Amino acid sequence: MLEQELQIRRIDPEAMLMHEVGIANSILEAGHRELALRPGSTLVSIGVRVGVLSGVDIEALRFAFECLVAGTSDEKVRFVPESCPRTNRCTACERAFPSPAGSPFLDAPCPYCGSTRTQFVSGDELDLAFVEIEEPSS
């Protein structure tokens, strides 16, 4: 369910910052849902996986997140994005490999067996990787 919510694509370059603000807001809300399960705890950091084909600019997302939490009780929450490469799997030898940068929409041949029959596996994800929460010390 969370993945569904976070998989939002870029629609219009001019709407980009608003787009990133919306995603940053979803990420923060996901963190707060975890926090709500542990009353009295503190939100420490939130990690997200950002695929190179997700249409999301990591620096814009980081900036949006920082703007969102500035001056709030979430000001100290660390935002930890991780860039994920495009990955394909070879249908001949079944091995997965990262696709070369620069041709994200073309299928590169398998580096192990040379087959050109490969399937897209990942690279368009925008997933919550982790939510780090500090329990109250008793």
Ligand SMILES: [Zn+2]
């Ligand atoms: Zn292969």
